[in-house]
Amino acid sequence: MFKEGDWVLIVYKDEKRYLRRLESKGSINVKKEVLKFSEVIGKEEGFKKGNFSIFRPTLEDIILYGFKRKTQIIYPKDTFFIAFKLDIREGSKVFEFGTGSGCTTVVLSRLAGSKGEIYSFESSPEFYKNAKTNMETFGLGKNVKLFNKDFLEADLEENSFDAGFVDVKEPWLYLEKIHRVLKKGRPAGFLLPTTNQISVLLKEMKGFSNIEVLEIMIRYYKTVPERIRPEDTMIGHTGYLIFGRKI
Amino acid sequence: MFKEGDWVLIVYKDEKRYLRRLESKGSINVKKEVLKFSEVIGKEEGFKKGNFSIFRPTLEDIILYGFKRKTQIIYPKDTFFIAFKLDIREGSKVFEFGTGSGCTTVVLSRLAGSKGEIYSFESSPEFYKNAKTNMETFGLGKNVKLFNKDFLEADLEENSFDAGFVDVKEPWLYLEKIHRVLKKGRPAGFLLPTTNQISVLLKEMKGFSNIEVLEIMIRYYKTVPERIRPEDTMIGHTGYLIFGRKI
Amino acid sequence: MFKEGDWVLIVYKDEKRYLRRLESKGSINVKKEVLKFSEVIGKEEGFKKGNFSIFRPTLEDIILYGFKRKTQIIYPKDTFFIAFKLDIREGSKVFEFGTGSGCTTVVLSRLAGSKGEIYSFESSPEFYKNAKTNMETFGLGKNVKLFNKDFLEADLEENSFDAGFVDVKEPWLYLEKIHRVLKKGRPAGFLLPTTNQISVLLKEMKGFSNIEVLEIMIRYYKTVPERIRPEDTMIGHTGYLIFGRKI
Amino acid sequence: MFKEGDWVLIVYKDEKRYLRRLESKGSINVKKEVLKFSEVIGKEEGFKKGNFSIFRPTLEDIILYGFKRKTQIIYPKDTFFIAFKLDIREGSKVFEFGTGSGCTTVVLSRLAGSKGEIYSFESSPEFYKNAKTNMETFGLGKNVKLFNKDFLEADLEENSFDAGFVDVKEPWLYLEKIHRVLKKGRPAGFLLPTTNQISVLLKEMKGFSNIEVLEIMIRYYKTVPERIRPEDTMIGHTGYLIFGRKI
Numbered sequence: 001m002f003k004e005g006d007w008v009l010i011v012y013k014d015e016k017r018y019l020r021r022l023e024s025k026g027s028i029n030v031k032k033e034v035l036k037f038s039e040v041i042g043k044e045e046g047f048k049k050g051n052f053s054i055f056r057p058t059l060e061d062i063i064l065y066g067f068k069r070k071t072q073i074i075y076p077k078d079t080f081f082i083a084f085k086l087d088i089r090e091g092s093k094v095f096e097f098g099t100g101s102g103c104t105t106v107v108l109s110r111l112a113g114s115k116g117e118i119y120s121f122e123s124s125p126e127f128y129k130n131a132k133t134n135m136e137t138f139g140l141g142k143n144v145k146l147f148n149k150d151f152l153e154a155d156l157e158e159n160s161f162d163a164g165f166v167d168v169k170e171p172w173l174y175l176e177k178i179h180r181v182l183k184k185g186r187p188a189g190f191l192l193p194t195t196n197q198i199s200v201l202l203k204e205m206k207g208f209s210n211i212e213v214l215e216i217m218i219r220y221y222k223t224v225p226e227r228i229r230p231e232d233t234m235i236g237h238t239g240y241l242i243f244g245r246k247i
Numbered sequence: 248m249f250k251e252g253d254w255v256l257i258v259y260k261d262e263k264r265y266l267r268r269l270e271s272k273g274s275i276n277v278k279k280e281v282l283k284f285s286e287v288i289g290k291e292e293g294f295k296k297g298n299f300s301i302f303r304p305t306l307e308d309i310i311l312y313g314f315k316r317k318t319q320i321i322y323p324k325d326t327f328f329i330a331f332k333l334d335i336r337e338g339s340k341v342f343e344f345g346t347g348s349g350c351t352t353v354v355l356s357r358l359a360g361s362k363g364e365i366y367s368f369e370s371s372p373e374f375y376k377n378a379k380t381n382m383e384t385f386g387l388g389k390n391v392k393l394f395n396k397d398f399l400e401a402d403l404e405e406n407s408f409d410a411g412f413v414d415v416k417e418p419w420l421y422l423e424k425i426h427r428v429l430k431k432g433r434p435a436g437f438l439l440p441t442t443n444q445i446s447v448l449l450k451e452m453k454g455f456s457n458i459e460v461l462e463i464m465i466r467y468y469k470t471v472p473e474r475i476r477p478e479d480t481m482i483g484h485t486g487y488l489i490f491g492r493k494i
Numbered sequence: 495m496f497k498e499g500d501w502v503l504i505v506y507k508d509e510k511r512y513l514r515r516l517e518s519k520g521s522i523n524v525k526k527e528v529l530k531f532s533e534v535i536g537k538e539e540g541f542k543k544g545n546f547s548i549f550r551p552t553l554e555d556i557i558l559y560g561f562k563r564k565t566q567i568i569y570p571k572d573t574f575f576i577a578f579k580l581d582i583r584e585g586s587k588v589f590e591f592g593t594g595s596g597c598t599t600v601v602l603s604r605l606a607g608s609k610g611e612i613y614s615f616e617s618s619p620e621f622y623k624n625a626k627t628n629m630e631t632f633g634l635g636k637n638v639k640l641f642n643k644d645f646l647e648a649d650l651e652e653n654s655f656d657a658g659f660v661d662v663k664e665p666w667l668y669l670e671k672i673h674r675v676l677k678k679g680r681p682a683g684f685l686l687p688t689t690n691q692i693s694v695l696l697k698e699m700k701g702f703s704n705i706e707v708l709e710i711m712i713r714y715y716k717t718v719p720e721r722i723r724p725e726d727t728m729i730g731h732t733g734y735l736i737f738g739r740k741i
Numbered sequence: 742m743f744k745e746g747d748w749v750l751i752v753y754k755d756e757k758r759y760l761r762r763l764e765s766k767g768s769i770n771v772k773k774e775v776l777k778f779s780e781v782i783g784k785e786e787g788f789k790k791g792n793f794s795i796f797r798p799t800l801e802d803i804i805l806y807g808f809k810r811k812t813q814i815i816y817p818k819d820t821f822f823i824a825f826k827l828d829i830r831e832g833s834k835v836f837e838f839g840t841g842s843g844c845t846t847v848v849l850s851r852l853a854g855s856k857g858e859i860y861s862f863e864s865s866p867e868f869y870k871n872a873k874t875n876m877e878t879f880g881l882g883k884n885v886k887l888f889n890k891d892f893l894e895a896d897l898e899e900n901s902f903d904a905g906f907v908d909v910k911e912p913w914l915y916l917e918k919i920h921r922v923l924k925k926g927r928p929a930g931f932l933l934p935t936t937n938q939i940s941v942l943l944k945e946m947k948g949f950s951n952i953e954v955l956e957i958m959i960r961y962y963k964t965v966p967e968r969i970r971p972e973d974t975m976i977g978h979t980g981y982l983i984f985g986r987k988i
Contacts, residue, residue, distance in 0.1 A: 011457040045432025046456070046494040053456035053494055055432045058334035077463065080331040081324065087305035090337070090360045113337045113360045185292025185302045195475045195722040195936035202472035209293075209300035210258040213468035213475075216324065219730060221460035221487070225449035228442045228460075228689045229731055236713060236728030240468070247293040247300055441970040442689035466977060475936045481977030483960060484970055505951040539926025540950075540988040547950035547988055549926045552828035571822065571957065578821040581799035584831070584854045607831045607854045679786025679796045689969045696966035703787070703794035704752040707962035707969075710818065715954035715981070719943035722936045722954075734962070741787040741794055 002040050002047070002054070007066065007138060009057040010035065014223050019057055019065035028052075059110060059140075063103045067134045070127050071100040074167060074191060075238045077218040079107040085243055086163035086187050091115040095164045095181065097151035097174065098122045102131035104165060106140045118144040119161075121151045156181045164188045169197075172204040179207040182246045190242040198240055208244030215240050249287050249294070249301070254313065254385060256304040257282065261470050266304055266312035275299075306357060306387075310350045314381045317374050318347040321414060321438060322485045324465040326354040332490055333410035333434050338362040342411045342428065344398035344421065345369045349378035351412060353387045365391040366408075368398045403428045411435045416444075419451040426454040429493045437489040445487055455491030462487050496534050496541070496548070501560065501632065503551040504529065508717050513551055513559035522546075553604060553634075557597045561628045564621050565594040568661060568685060569732050571712040573601040579737055580657035580681050585609040589658045589675065591645040591668065592616045596625035598659060600634045610637050613655075617644040650675045658682045663691075666698040673701040676740045684736040692734055702738030709734050743781050743788070743795070748807065748879060750798040751776065755964050760798055760806035769793075800851060800881075804844045808875045811868050812841040815908060815932060816979045818959040820848040826984055827904035827928050832856040836905045836922065838892035838915065839863045843872035845906060847881045857884045860902075864891040897922045905929045910938075913945040920948040923987045931983040939981055949985030956981050 002008060002022055010018045012030045020028060026037040035052045047054045057066065060076045067073075082104065088094055090113040099105055099122035109118050118141070122128040128148035135141035147154065151166075151174050161182050166174060171190050178188050188208065192198055198213055205211060215238075220231045249255060249269055257265045259277045267275060273284040282299045294301045304313060307323045314320075329351065335341055337360040346352055346369035356365050365388070369375040375395035382388035394401065398413075398421050408429050413421060418437050425435050435455065439445055445460060452458060462485075467478045496502060496516055504512045506524045514522060520531040529546045541548045551560060554570045561567075576598065582588055584607040593599055593616035603612050612635070616622040622642035629635035641648060645660075645668050655675050660668060665684050672682050682702065686692055692707060699705060714725045743749060743763060751759045753771045761769060767778040776793045788795045798807060801817045808814075823845065829835055831854040840846055840863035850859050859882070863869040869889035876882035888895065892907075892915050902922050907915060912931050919929050929949065933939055939954060946952060961972045 009457075014456065014458045017457075045430075046492065047432075048456060048494045053492070055457065055492055058332070058434070059336075060332060060334070076331065077328065081327050083331075084323065084327040084354065084357075085305070085307060087307070089306075089357055107331065110331075110336055111358060183292075185294075187305070193721075193723050196720055196940060198468070198475050199472040199937060202470055202475075209261065209295060210256075210264075210302065211261045211470045213470055215466050215468075217464040217466065219462050219464065221445070221462075223449055223458045223460055225446045226690055227687075228445050228449075229687050231730045233727055234730030236726055237724035245293060245300070245302055247295045441968045443693060443967055443969055446690060473937055474934075476934050477978035479977055480974055483972045483975030503951075508950065508952045511951075539924075540986065541926075542950060542988045547986070549951065549986055552826070552928070553830075554826060554828070570825065574822050574825040575818065578817065578824075578848065578851075579799070579801060581801070583800075583851055601825065604825075604830055605852060677786075679788075681799070692962070692969050693966040696964055703755065703789060704750075704758075704796065705755045705964045707964055709960050709962075711958040711960065713956050713958065715939070715956075717943055717952045717954055719940040722939050739787065739794070739796055741789045 002043055002045070004041055007057055008040065009055045009061045009065070011053045011055065013051045017061065017065055019061060059106060062138045062140070063106065066138055067101050067103060068130055069101045070130045073101060074103050075235070076107070077216050078191065078238055078241060079104045081216050082165060082189050082241065083107045083111045086165060086189050088112050088116070088163055092162040093117045093160065094119070095156070095161050096120040097166050098124070098127065098168050099131045099146060100127060100167060102134045102141070104167065105131065105144055106135060108165065109141045109144050112143055114143060116143045119147070119154070119156070120144055121147045121149050121154055123148070123150040152177060159183050162186055167191045172201050175204050175207065179246055185245055185247070187243055187245045191239040192242065193237070193239045195240070198242060201242060205244050207246060209247045211242070211244045213240060213242050249290055249292070251288055254304055255287065256302045256308045256312070258300045258302065260298045264308065264312055266308060306353060309385045309387070310353065313385055314348050314350060315377055316348045317377045320348060321350050322482070323354070324463045325438065325485055325488060326351045328463050329412060329436050329488065330354045330358045333412060333436050335359050335363070335410055339409040340364045340407065341366070342403070342408050343367040344413050345371070345374065345415050346378045346393060347374060347414060349381045349388070351414065352378065352391055353382060355412065356388045356391050359390055361390060363390045366394070366401070366403070367391055368394045368396050368401055370395070370397040399424060406430050409433055414438045419448050422451050422454065426493055432492055432494070434490055434492045438486040439489065440484070440486045442487070445489060448489060452491050454493060456494045458489070458491045460487060460489050496537055496539070498535055501551055502534065503549045503555045503559070505547045505549065507545045511555070511559055513555060553600060556632050556634070557600065560632055561595050561597060562624055563595045564624045567595060568597050569729070570601070571710050572685065572732055572735060573598045575710050576659060576683050576735065577601045577605045580659060580683050582606050582610070582657055586656040587611045587654065588613070589650070589655050590614040591660050592618070592621065592662050593625045593640060594621060594661060596628045596635070598661065599625065599638055600629060602659065603635045603638050606637055608637060612638040613641070613648075613650070614638055615641045615643055615645045615648055617642070646671060653677050656680055661685045666695050669698050669701065673740055679739055679741070681737055681739045685733040686736065687731070687733045689734070692736060695736060699738050701740060703741045705736070705738045707734060707736050743784055743786070745782055748798055749781065750796045750802045750806070752794045752796065754792045758802070758806055760802060800847060803879050803881070804847065807879055808842050808844060809871055810842045811871045814842060815844050816976070817848070818957050819932065819979055819982060820845045822957050823906060823930050823982065824848045824852045827906060827930050829853050829857070829904055833903040834858045834901065835860070836897070836902050837861040838907050839865070839868065839909050840872045840887060841868060841908060843875045843882070845908065846872065846885055847876060849906065850882045850885050853884055855884060859885040860888070860895070860897070861885055862888045862890050862892045862895055864889070893918060900924050903927055908932045913942050916945050916948065920987055926986055926988070928984055928986045932980040933983065934978070934980045936981070939983060942983060946985050948987060950988045952983070952985045954981060954983050
């Protein structure tokens with residue numbers, strides 16, 4: 001049952017989604033329809049009142065509607081793919097650089113599970129703080145070690161990581177270290193917004209094989225059964241994903 | 248170190264990928280270049296010889312190149328998204344119907360982890376058998392209970408599942424049961440190849456809210472740094488994904 | 495040389511585009527940068543001042559930035575394809591129903607040339623008037639006969655049209671007449687926003703063969719050479735195109 | 742009526758399309774169903790026999806199924822857009838370099854009409870010959886002047902062309918001349934397969950404004966009304982289109 005202080009996803013007519021903390025005096029107002037949080041407290045998940053439905057947020061809901069963003073977000077369509085593509089599993093030891101807002105961190109974290117270890121590096125104090133707060137606010141990332149440090153300065157054991165993910169402007173500057181700390185044969189992933197960066201990265205990925213470059217696109221449809229059609233606008237680009245395995 | 252009997256992914260020039268079991272007398276021949284498996288046995292992951300690189304297969308590699316298919320495959324681009332979208336986590340209890348070739352099963356299984364439980368139903372004896380073999384062959388799905396049974400015939404506790412995924416022709420026939428066995432507020436996902444099916448399903452999803460309809464597209468690029476461009480052909484369609492949460 | 499009263503396309507930094515009529519006292523103000531039209535009059539096409547470039551508008555510019563819209567616009571990406579797909583050429587006789595804002599009309603008109611004939615029908619007096627004004631304002635559609643009339647009420651000769659294009663909600667109501675007035679073997683095109691409509695139309699297209707259903711997507715890229723990447727958002731959907739030929 | 746020697750498009754079940762010249766002794770055999778051409782001669786367009794429908798080919802049919810290709814084809818989805826984007830109209834004077842197989846040439850030619858002039862340059866004797874034959878075979882390009890010559894060697898008047906289209910590997914080598922021969926303010930278009938080429942071109946397009954970079958994608962759907970869905974595979978890439986206007 002929902003209780004005071006819980007985070008909830010409030011859905012209005014399958015169209016609008018809000019992440020709110022339940023406070024007994026709180027309320028939400030969408031298109032002049034009001035939902036008082038006092039009516040939600042004590043109800044079970046899936047409670048519906050008027051055009052509002054109330055749920056506990058999924059990991060995706062938290063990332064999309066709950067996390068504060070100081071950086072360009074990496075979308076769930078990308079991170080869900082990245083986590084599995086990196087072959088992360090229960091107990092995996094994974095590094096990430098940079099943490100950004102923590103959107104990828106918590107996805108990697110979930111797939112690695114409670115026995116897993118995510119070492120996440122962020123050189124900006126501001127981003128580091130924000131990511132830390134994001135994860136703490138929603139009780140995520142229990143298996144994450146968050147460092148306010150450049151990846152190059154990290155003291156990491158050779159051949160010790162099962163996978164790595166890098167989301168920085170010039171990932172090629174870190175390739176040598178990435179290669180060194182990965183276990184033999186294991187995958188690294190990169191997200192890059194521009195094709196120019198792909199070119200530079202590919203040129204430098206000598207120590208990797210099974211290279212793949214791809215992008216994931218998501219197209220949402222309207223949910224009216226009599227009028228099935230895509231939404232008028234869609235996200236045109238988030239980033240290109242590059243993967244390779246240490247040789 | 249690779250040893251006899253291991254499954255390996257053999258990559259040829261970032262272009263071709265093969266999943267093979269290492270037998271000391273075995274070999275592979277790609278464009279007249281031969282790799283003898285006896286040369287691979289005893290080497291470490293990431294071993295490279297000529298244009299061949301050899302790795303332990305990821306979950307994706309196993310699904311794409313190892314699983315035998317008796318049914319239309321559901322692609323990793325879709326299943327990776329589905330698993331996270333359904334908010335599966337360590338210890339989740341999830342049902343699936345139908346199992347098909349087991350491609351989704353093993354992805355749900357991995358995210359649910361060793362404490363998780365996947366109940367997967369397949370009414371076709373042939374598909375059931377094939378999925379079972381697929382998982383056993385690659386040592387996957389330890390947390391999966393596979394049933395050769397129609398979902399309607401399954402004896403399942405009410406309000407007991409954290410999530411469910413359905414990949415059958417007429418999922419609307421199962422909505423009542425899906426709704427009954429899901430915990431309150433929890434998500435169900437559906438994969439459907441045609442828009443006509445989306446229409447019928449949406450009409451019947453009265454017991455669900457926060458409905459979303461979408462498709463995931465993946466676009467691969469060539470990996471030559473001097474000539475960055477998408478591949479000439481791409482997969483045009485696998486299926487539409489529909490999600491909703493029990494109210 | 496530009497003279498008073500000319501329509502011009504004003505481009506600001508490759509980012510913003512405006513269609514304006516040159517009046518000697520007029521001006522435009524973009525991000526605090528002002529361009530007085532008195533400075534443009536007397537200059538040649540391609541004149542550049544500060545971040546502004548000034549051109550005579552293309553047909554696309556007129557449709558996108560000049561035409562008043564009372565209806566959902568059909569985009570150039572679609573109409574450019576439609577006109578050629580319908581095999582329109584110099585002297586073609588083409589019908590269209592409904593005219594809408596005239597966005598398709600002027601494209602069909604241009605390909606048919608001065609010897610061509612476009613019969614365009616629009617049953618709404620408001621849309622009819624708007625389309626008429628749109629074409630007159632920009633001196634387009636000299637070969638267009640615009641009728642404020644339902645297509646069923648039009649008195650048209652059998653087997654007399656080289657091609658036809660239909661953009662109405664229920665095109666299947668007009669199929670018999672469309673078939674009757676087309677020359678044998680000639681193409682008809684349809685634009686429909688939803689997949690439900692495609693289903694109904696296809697079921698009724700008995701008198702047609704070589705049926706094709708498709709959609710055209712356009713993806714714009716940023717124009718910074720050091721940072722080639724798609725725009726953040728793109729149009730997700732305008733309509734599905736259906737083509738067939740009379741048998 | 743169809744007569745001996747006519748080119749026809751033969752459509753089999755909306756699935757397969759063939760361009761054939763009608764010879765009284767000829768025939769076509771698709772999936773063991775035979776159509777004798779003697780049965781077609783004397784019939785009208787739109788004639789149907791068994792699963793075959795027979796039509797006069799459209800410009801698109803000729804390009805896709807009739808033209809011999811010595812070069813990478815430029816697809817109708819692209820050329821239809823290019824022709825209108827370049828604002829070509831009745832009587833336009835347009836240059837093109839290189840001609841390739843003539844697929845773009847005939848599209849530009851059609852929109853320019855009988856009073857138009859297309860100057861098309863191709864430096865390879867082999868491609869030049871093939872393009873010439875392609876156009877002659879199908880009676881296309883009456884307004885085309887085809888030159889077996891490098892564009893730089895062409896003796897062309899300054900400020901004399903309404904538009905230009907360039908499809909060569911290194912279009913930046915020709916920018917100065919392109920700029921010189923275009924009328925002030927008029928558009929040039931480029932097709933490039935890789936993003937690396939876009940970067941180089943954009944850096945050199947100093948003399949142009951209103952730059953746009955885009956790609957056109959086409960997605961075909963199955964035509965079964967009860968099972969509306971995209972085709973399994975689609976073309977993933979043909980080329981990027983770049984447009985700019987002379988300043």
